[in-house]
Amino acid sequence: MPTATPQPAFVLVRPQMGENIGAAARAMWNFGLDRMRVVAPRDGWPSERAVAMASGAGRLLDEAGLYDDLAGALSDCTFVYATTARPRELTKPVLSPEHGMAEAAKRIAAGEKVAVLFGPERAGLENDDIARANTIISVPVNPAFPSLNLGQCVLLTAYEWMRNSGTVVHFEDDPRGDWATGREIExxxxxxxxxLEAAGFFFPEDKAAGMKVNLRNLWSRMRLTRADVQMLHGIMRQMVRWKSR
Incomplete structure (x- = not known):
């Protein structure tokens, strides 16, 4: 069974090699983290290579959540960080691993459900993945060689979690506090x-996919409560009714 220690979920998005999943599990358990979620692993699940690489951390793989898509992996989360070493055109707050995990510790102490996303080994997270996150964690690396191994990135982030989670000050973010979950945002x-599709908003067709990613990015950047979500649903329903009169 997972430990009772409050902590973030580490979400491995479309990992490509079992060995790297195992290395990530080992790195997590080195720093007391055992909430792993795996989204659409390339080589299937369970993975013998992951188990062999995890060594004494195989329990994390046995208990890891397996998801077909990222939306499902984040359905119960109220705040999401996305790790990346590459600059992105999406407008989001950007934190170092140190400050990101310090903030995450405060959010978890306040009762939030936090996830940290890690991308596949070849190119990292895609913009569509990052659009589902509230904040980016950017790893300072050599710009001439920015590629980080999945296990290394998990190790770095888990270390900062351990370093920052020992002295947690209660986080006062918003007195409303009833944050929308990933399922509600989806x-x-x-x-x-x-x-908007029915209204012909996504035009021209070759720009539609990018417009949808930017719209999704807007929802996560706004940090919505459940009341906000209900109001926005109501606004759209009323606009549709008004249009049909």
Whole structure:
């Protein structure tokens, strides 16, 4: 069974090699983390190579959540960090691993459910993945060689978690505090995409995919409560009713 220690979930998005999943599990357990989620691993699951590489951390692989897509892996989360070493055109707050994990510790102490995303080995997270995150954690690396192994990135982030989680000050972010979950944000995004598609908003066609990613990025950047989500659903429903009169 996972430990009772409050902590973030580390989400491995489309990992490509079992050995790297095992190295990530080992790095997590080195620093007391045991909430692993695996999204669409390339070589299937379970992975014998992951188990062999994990050594004494095989329990994390046995208990890891397996998901077909990122939306499912984040459905119960209220705040999401995305790790990347590459500059992105999406507008989001950017933190170092140190400050990101310090903030994550405060959010978890306040009762939030936090996830940290790690991308596949070849190119890292895609913009569509990052659009689902609230904040980017950018790893300072040599610009001439920015590629980090998945296990290394997990190790670096887990170390900063351990270093920052020992002296946690209660995080006062917003007195409302009833944050929307990933499942609720997904439903809101789908509602707006469906209605805007019907209205011909996503035009021209060759730019539609990018427009949808930017819209989804907007929802995560706004940091919505459940009341906000209900209001935004109501606004769209009323606009549709008004249009049909």
């Amino acid at each position: 439903a809101l995004a789908a509602h707006y995409e469906e209605r």
